Structures are given as structure tokens and as C-alpha cells.
Amino acid sequence: MSQSAPEISDQTLSLLAFDAAPVGIVLSEDRVIRACNARFAELFGYPRAALLGESFRMLYPSGGDFDRVRDIGLEPLKQAATYSDERIMRHASGKPIWFRFRAQTLTPDAPLSRVVMSFAPLARAEAAQSLTPRERDVISGLSRGLTSKEIARELGLSPRSIEDVRARLLKKFEVRNASALLARLSHLG
CATH class of the missing domain: 1.10.10.10 (Winged helix-like DNA-binding domain superfamily/Winged helix DNA-binding domain)
Incomplete structure (x- = not known):
């Protein structure tokens, strides 16, 4: 007779799903990382604790890249609450990473107040590096x-x-x- 898995609360299951997701997931408040799953930290090469409370600026190849890209999805988020694109970000080692980026605002009137985002790598760092x-x-x-x-x-x-x-x-x-x-x-x- 096989044993069944112990009962787990819905909240615990949600946290397990968040942390075990195959893509990087992050919750941002006004461009500051408030929560992220293990995959997100792994993709960017940082310990999770080093990301929490930090600006997304640290994950872009340069400050200029951050300034140029940061508001691109603002209007679509206001209008449809979602936005998606492909972008190059920076690993902790400095190597560029090409991602499929998706965002869903939880606050459409102020889209960047609280946003859930996912990051899925698209190409090897070497391709983006060239x-x-x-x-x-x-x-x-x-x-x-x-x-x-x-x-x-x-x-x-x-x-x-x-x-x-x-x-x-x-x-x-x-x-x-x-x-x-x-x-x-x-x-x-």
C-alpha cells in the first residue's frame, strides 16, 4: 500500500510552485525587487538575499540600458495590465543574457507600483555577448x-x-x- 503525500495548505503549495517554477519569477515594487524565486536568482547568478531590496538597474548591462528600457512597457501595462518583450540583461559575472520578459501589473492605475515578472532565457550568453x-x-x-x-x-x-x-x-x-x-x-x- 502506497503512502499519500502529507496534507499541505494551499498557501504552502502556492509558495512551492512559485519557488520551483522553471522560469525566473520576481515581484517588483517601483522597480525594486521585493520577492523572487530560486530560478530568478540562479539565472542572474546572485544569492536571492543579494537581490531583495535592490533596484532592477543592477541587472542591466549598463545604467543607460536601464534608462532606455525601463519605461518601454509602461503604456501597455496601463492599458492591458500585461507586457512582453525580449531583452538583454546582465548576469552577476557581467555576461549578457537574452531573455523573454513578461510582466503583469497588479496595480493598473500605477503600473510599476507592484508588478509580477517572468524571465525565461532565450539564447546562450555567447550569442548575446557577440x-x-x-x-x-x-x-x-x-x-x-x-x-x-x-x-x-x-x-x-x-x-x-x-x-x-x-x-x-x-x-x-x-x-x-x-x-x-x-x-x-x-x-x-
Whole structure:
């Protein structure tokens, strides 16, 4: 006769599911990490305790990257309470990591007051590491569905400059278009 698992409360089960999730999950309040699961800490290479109470700024390749990316999903969060994109973050070792990022606000009137986010790695750090900062900017824009003109406007560059970077990326990753580029990056891992 097999033994059944001991009774566990719903709250304990929820905490177990949170901590054992196969993706990194984090609760943020005004861009400060308030809670995270073990996978999130593992993905970024920090002990969980070192992340709690810290700004998300520490997880971006640079302060400029944080400033440029931090408000991108603000309007979608206000309108639909969710946002998703792909972005490059920074491991504790300094190596870049390419993630599929998803966010759900718990406070739509003030979207960043309390947000639950998930991070799932898409490509090996080596692939992201071979990208220049400008290539990262362009790929980030492409992953959000922006045109070259929209990316240029966001970055304060000419559309021709963005087209040049796109062409270089297509050649570098041996693909024919932006969709194939994003697919290649997501399947490198």
C-alpha cells in the first residue's frame, strides 16, 4: 500500500510552485525587487538575499540600458495590465543574457507600483555577448515589433543607420529577415 503525500495548505503549495517554477519569477515594487524565486536568482547568478531590496538597474548591462528600457512597457501595462518583450540583461559575472520578459501589473492605475515578472532565457550568453550595444538596441526594437523608423526615432538616429545595423545583423546571423533573426537568436540555446 502506497503512502499519500502529507496534507499541505494551499498557501504552502502556492509558495512551492512559485519557488520551483522553471522560469525566473520576481515581484517588483517601483522597480525594486521585493520577492523572487530560486530560478530568478540562479539565472542572474546572485544569492536571492543579494537581490531583495535592490533596484532592477543592477541587472542591466549598463545604467543607460536601464534608462532606455525601463519605461518601454509602461503604456501597455496601463492599458492591458500585461507586457512582453525580449531583452538583454546582465548576469552577476557581467555576461549578457537574452531573455523573454513578461510582466503583469497588479496595480493598473500605477503600473510599476507592484508588478509580477517572468524571465525565461532565450539564447546562450555567447550569442548575446557577440552583439554590440547598438545591435542590442536594434534587436530590442525589432523584438517589440518596431519599424526601422520607429527604432531610429527612439534612439535618436537616422533610419538609414538602423537599416545598416539590421543588414549587419542579418549577415552576422546568416538570415534573410528580422523574423528569422529573432527566431535564430531564440533558438541558439
